[in-house]
Amino acid sequence: MVITIGSVKGGVGKSTIATTLAVFLSQKSDNKVMLIDADSQGTSCYFTSLRQEQRGTAGYTSVELTGNKLHEEIRSLVRRYDDIVVDVGGRDTASQRAALAVSDAYVVPLSLQAFDIWALRDVLELLDQLKPFNPNLTTFFVANRTDYRGTKSSAFEEMATSIEEAYGISLLPHTLSNRIAYSKAAGTGYTVLDPEYANQEPKAVAEVTTLFNHITQALEKR
Ligand SMILES: Nc1ncnc2c1ncn2[C@@H]1O[C@H](COP(=O)(O)OP(=O)(O)O)[C@@H](O)[C@H]1O
Ligand SMILES: [Mg+2]
Known part of the structure; x- marks a missing residue:
């Protein structure tokens, strides 16, 4: 599977999700995973x-x-890896x-702040333009840095409804909460899924596992 974590905005959690997803996929036995850092800032490579x-x-x-030949490089990597995760920069880039x-899935993280929500318009325009080239692309919109009440939060429900009305898209019900553990783990080369953090952070483990299982299972069912 090729899963691109992207947006037209920076600071929304792309690299956090991309690195954690790469670790999640690599924890499956015999699964060969490639994490492509397509952001010139190099966060994912530095983390790795x-x-x-x-x-x-x-x-x-x-x-x-990086660059406009990335699809060709991904196509050749697909033969050698079971899963490919692509972390892109925070702009609409080549x-x-x-x-x-050439992706199976596009995961778009966003906070429920106005600026991130407004950027959805550009993401949807990008998807519209790309549709003829990849009609099978499945897009997942993921609310990141929500408050601890997660899916049960009425604030999330309200926001999800107003986004649906304004943009005609559904956010996944599985959100990632605002937890210091994500950045703390990343800063040391770990993710919340590694044993070094997992025991102290069961809620973070549960929410990322739920989210990633949802995405991978939805793709397997296609
Ligand atoms: N769910 C979260 N909870 C707390 N901090 C987060 C969360 N997601 C991302 N962050 C932090 O927000 C900042 C931006 O995240 P990052 O993944 O680098 O975004 P992007 O790649 O979209 O620019 C980083 O400092 C990261 O640790
Ligand atoms: Mg990044």
Whole structure:
């Protein structure tokens, strides 16, 4: 599966989700995972090298690849890897468009703040333009940094309803809460799914596992 984590906005949680998803997928036995860092800022690659230093091995392979030929590179990597996760930059770039042309899924994180919600218009325009090139792309809109009450929060429900009315899209019911654990783990080359954090952070483990299971199962059913 090729899963691109993207947006036209920075700071929404793309790299957090991309690195955690790469670890999640790599924890499945015999699963060969490639994390492509298509953001010139290099967050995912930097995280991966830190992770290698800490653990001896990252558990997956990471490479920095950008540009309008990215789809060709992904096509050749598909033969060698079971899963490919692409972390793109926070703008509408040639890399993001190229990655989406050959992706099975597009995961779009957003906070429930006005600026992130307004950016949905540009994401939907991008999807509209890409549709002829990849009609099978499945898009998942994920609310990130929600408050702890998660899906049961009436604030989330209200926001999800107003987004649905304004933009005609549904947010996934599975959200990621605003938890210091995500950035704390990332800063040390780990994710909340690693044993070093998982025991202290059962709620974070539960929410990312629920989200990633939902996405992978939805893709398997296609
Ligand atoms: N669910 C979350 N809870 C707390 N902090 C988060 C969460 N998601 C992301 N962050 C933090 O927000 C900042 C931006 O996230 P990042 O994944 O780098 O976004 P992007 O790749 O979209 O620019 C980082 O400092 C990250 O640790
Ligand atoms: Mg990033």
